[in-house]
Amino acid sequence: MAPVKKEKAATIAGVKRKREVTADGKTKSRSKSRTKSSDDAADPQETILHLEAQIVESRRHYNNIATLLQLARQHDTHNEKAVLASVSLCRVFSRLLAAGDMVKSKGMPEAEVVIVQWLKERYREYLDLLLDQYLRSEAPATQSVALTLLMRLVKEESKGQKEYNWKHGHLSRLVEILLHLPGEGGVTDEFAEKYFKPYDDIRFYTFQCIADVLDDDEPETSRQQVSSNSLSLLMSLDQVPKTADDIQNFFTEPAAQAKSPIPSLSAYKKRAQEAWLATLRGGFNKEQRKTILAGFSHQIAPWFQQPEMLMDFLTDSYDMGGGTSLLALSGLYYLMTEKNLDYPSFYIKLYSLLDDGLLHSKHRSRFFRLLDTFMSSTHLPAALVASFIKRLSRLALNAPPAGIVVVVPWIYNMFKRHPACTFMMHREICDPDLKEKLEEEGMDDPFDMDEPDPMFTGAMESSLWEIETLQSHYHPSVSTLAGIISEQFTKRSYNLEDFLDHSYNALLESELHRELKKDPVIEFEIPKHILTAEDSGLNNLGRLMTQVLEAQ
Structure with missing residues (x-):
């Protein structure tokens, strides 16, 4: 057995020492090839940009999309290539969406249909990766990258369309995941500041998603988390549109002849009212309830076309006592004076x-x-x-x-x-x-x-x-x-x-x-006697002390 082992070891050693023969007949050590591969690994951006450039250059290199997807899936290892690949894929799919290369048309050859179908499948894989892994990541930087890429794709999907497909687009999934994320702040606040507050159409669609998610039957712990995140989003709004002219800032870019993403001011407020009612039914702690009551008159009630629907919430808040009762009465007073509520x-x-x-x-x-x-x-x-x-x-x-x-x-x-x-x-x-x-x-x-x-x-x-x-x-x-x-x-x-x-x-x-x-006038005289009078006998204090002693 020993000679066999030695022979195998020698064979393996020989394989390790094997040299490559170049085209001109010279030998080249494999250590150089390893050095070259390590150099490629040291510059992942160049590799990814090269794959992206090939995709843009010719359809023959569409398989590079699958390669970039494979690199993007390695984000759990804190690999820089994963983030770079995901950003590169966003640029690739943005170009494909803008060029219409992912849309089937009448009379398209079967080969073209197969390519379009393949691109759509890879696009769905990419969206699933961003939504289910990147956006749910524990790293805030990864979450922020995912949010930025997903919202850019929302804009690209809406370009040239008559209406953004809210039900089948990924914006609804994005909002739903944000509502279920644990903790406070982070990417949810970033979504509120960058997209929810500035853009009326994003706000309109988000209102609908909040109502849909909270109306579903969910476990109590999950429902409380969704309510908390929903409250954080809704309380970030400090202005309520008063006329239709106030609704004009849109994130999506539909075709010029398309209708507005928001049908009317009444429909806008109706969506907001449904979102608020679903959120208020979700349950809060005492501090969250105080936050709601403090902003009731200028952040909540103006969204309601029927503010009397808030009566139950206000009366329940009053029954809690303390400062909460006072804030609840403030809300009732607003409804009485501004909305003619009889109370x-x-x-x-x-x-x-x-x-x-x-x-x-x-x-x-x-x-x-x-x-x-x-x-x-x-x-x-x-x-x-x-x-x-x-x-x-x-x-x-x-x-x-x-x-x-x-x-x-x-x-x-x-x-x-x-x-x-x-x-x-x-x-x-x-x-x-x-x-x-x-x-x-x-x-x-x-x-x-x-x-x-x-x-x-x-x-x-x-x-x-x-x-x-x-x-x-x-x-x-x-x-x-x-x-x-x-x-x-x-x-x-x-x-x-x-x-x-x-x-x-x-x-x-x-x-x-x-x-x-x-x-100030000060008059002070040191008494000569405490219990006795000046002439003789006891003074008032002395007689009082005598009565106390006799009573004992």
Whole structure:
């Protein structure tokens, strides 16, 4: 056995040492051929460009398309050739589409039909490669290349056509894959910025795809991912077309005599409405819901031809409480004022948000901005306005200084806007007997803090003793500001924005650094006795301490 092994080894060695014979009879080592092949590998771009040039030069080299496809499939190995080959194939198929070499015509010879069919099959393979492998890749750069190439082919497919074939074109598959991609941002945001936002036709087709995908029966986890990506796309739109003249920026390039890719403004908005409704039914987390509600009035509702269809979403959002409820009421207010929606319980729901935690909340500034908008009408009933004034006055008793300095100017503005409520500040008692009785015995506050309907709280029969109490507040800014209720109403309404962003630290800093016009008068005397009086016996504190000790 040993000699046989040695002979085989020698044979193999001989094969390794074998030299090639050239045409002139000289020998050439294979190591040089390997060097040449390594040089070719070192410059893949030149090789790919050579294959592409041959395809363009003659139809005899169409088989180079299959070679380029084979190179493009190697993208998982991070091979530079794969990306270069995919870009080269895009140029090749763009030329073929532009020249009409991939379209069968009447009277075409059978041989030509076979070639066209073969090119179509290779084109489908190329699209499948970009959609199923490149676009789904974990590498953002590969995804970006795939998106750019696919959208260029969409443009090439549409050239000279009467209408882009949305149902059978690859744009619908592209959007569907983008909606299913995990994570946030990345290639989905790139699609939104480069194609979805600028071009009306891409937006129109994408609306349809969103509705179709979300209407399909999918697992809950997949549906949530699609809804999240759909929301990201839809919220990227910051403008809504108002007239047909606003729809004129198209990505596809149909024939000159072809009709517009978008039939009409109403059809455009109908597609958007269907996409939004499908997205809203998909389910969101709390932060996503707040994002939707924050952009409701200018990004969502203008797309709807029937905005009352959003009522269920807004009422469900209100039931979540906190800042979400406030944003939901903002959406309802928009529908009431802009779309003539009838919602009689709006102010009852708004009144219910005035709870103990309101003036301590981080959403306090946002709440008062919206509250000032909701209460801006001078046609609101005086009893309703009085209830809001009284309830906020009561809440101010336990509020931090930063919250009180917002409440007092807001109340002042409400009195300026609704003079009928000024009886809460100063009401003269004409009956002398009743006046004497009130001075001797006082009275119970008729305001019912537990009444949910602001029309029946009895606030109009009450007074703002809470604000007068705040005139003795420990913080000088609060006590000074509360004093405006006792003065004549000759000042103009306050600008509420000047008070919304105050904090306790800001108030303290402004007080510490305030320039004094004159030094304050200070009177301080060190007591000589704590529990006893000057002459003899116990003082008030001493007698109180004695009572405590005896009680024990």
